[in-house]
Amino acid sequence: MNEIPKLLIGIGAALIVFGVLWQFGGKFISLGKLPGDIIIKNENSTFYFPIVTSIVISIVLSLLFFIIGRFR
Incomplete structure (x- = not known):
């Protein structure tokens, strides 16, 4: 416990x-502004979807957890 x-x-x-x-x-x-992130700007609104940033963070975390798991 x-x-x-x-x-x-x-x-x-x-x-x-x-x-x-x-x-x-x-x-x-500039982690949030990688090439491939989707940004759509209109007159009254802005849509931002960080798809490439999400993929990069996912790969880094997967590698980190894999390395931690190997030493357990």
Whole structure:
């Protein structure tokens, strides 16, 4: 039962670090504006669908979880 709180604390700390890096590193890495992301601008509205960004994040997370799983 002691493993779940430690896991949640670790995930929370990782999310905080990731959020801070994204906030300050966003000036250098434009992750949300990759070629292939869909942007439709009309007079009164804007539709933005980051399809390529979602694919890149999915690949990175899949590789990360695969590596973590190999060391368990």
